[in-house]
Amino acid sequence: MALNKKLIIGNWKMNLNTGEASLYLHRLTKLVKNHRDVEVVLAPTVLTLQSLSLQVDPKQFKLAAQNFFWRDNGTYTGEVSASQLRGVVQYALVGHSERRHIFNESDKDIRNKVAAAIRNGIKPVLCVGETAWEHASGETRDILHDQLVGGLANITSEELKDVVIAYEPVWAISSGVGSSPVVVSPYDVEVAVSAIHSQIAHLYGRGAADSIRILYGGSVTSDSVADYLAVPGVDGLLVGAASLNAAQFNEILEIAHKGSKVAS
Template identity: 40%
Template sequence: MEVTRSRDYFIAGNWKMHKTRAEAAALAKALVKALKPGKHKYLVAPTFTALETVGAIVKGTNILLGAQNCAPEEQGAHTGEVSVLQLKDLGVDAIILGHSERRHIYKEDDTLINKKVKLALKHGFEVILCVGELLEEREKGKAEAVCKRQTEKGLAGVTPEELSKITIAYEPVWAIGTGKTATPDDAEAIHAYIRSVIAKLYGAQAAKQIVIQYGGSVKAENAAQLMAKEDIDGALVGGAALKEETFAPIAKFS
């Protein structure tokens, strides 16, 4: 049964710490060609060093340019950080924030992530806010509580008007890069729950409109089944985003 939806599908590729500029350019060119007939919303997020290179290739196409993170301050003595002003200068459209690797490897907490979210919105960026539970949290029955906390704290101080620039990405941490995937029903249950959290924060209409991506070992083989679920509105793709032949089939799942 085809799902009737008011939301556009949003498929994003997070390239993480991969690709030289030459490799990134080759992939970007292949994706521009492959996705030109695509009917969904698309984004690629290369590493910082390749943003300018990839930006020049995707400019004017149906692929948005994403950054994988930003600093919580506009400028200053922050060695090793990249600011929203620098990202804007490079033509970045959207910033991925709160990714599980930032939370769990680099120990970014909800307060820091929220500061970044508000700063990115202030400068006109779209934001992909990532939320999701660890395996031990899921096994203890805390998946909903973790996603609720991360959603509420991540959006603290975000106005209803600004919410239109936010995409939520649900990424069960135990399914990232492991080959494990939440079943479509498991993923749908959490997506529907996150949408209910948005409804309590911003109202039913805002909850109906917000796009919630799934990010957890999405592959061409499971993309269509995941996207068929009522509350799954796209994908934040990691490993499969690194090759045109694996990302394009996900991006053009229907």
């Protein structure tokens, strides 16, 4: 485990308009206590990032981009660059399974985004994970290897210090359309996180593997938080649907805080 301080990221995906996001942040600000052992990051839609950056207390919450283009500027209609997000966000998701599978983002796209984030002073959260078929076929380690090698190809050991890895098994992520998410066992998470550590150690050395932060993200709820955070090597969570409800998200943060106190 890299740090005692837990990193909890709420990924809102394509939810909450500007007014709803502002109201949510107002409610969450009142609910959430500042804990030195928990770092809280919110990842709203790009439309709401600017307004929330003016409303948010940076001592309480940080902001993350859900997506961006890897070029700093140019003739790319409809895109937002990491250079434009600089100063607005502190983190950015890269390689989320929905970007990989719905928008066909390649390893080249992903490694270019990781490099662009680093270049612009933004911490990339590189998402990796296998599909249901790959999991059932016993290919988890191979898939994680390929995604880590592909995503980190342009990154030096020094730059790796600003990278966060999020393990999100695709087979456990809810589509949000009435589907029932699969509950991933802590054992499966531990196996995957161990594989990630081993690959980072192979690429950058044991010291880098011991210091890099690894999150778990796969239909996380308040009922499963404690179990996942107790897994060796898990330094935080990437929370999806549960982060859209301020009370539920606050409950997750409180459990993370209590777990950190026990661990310390």
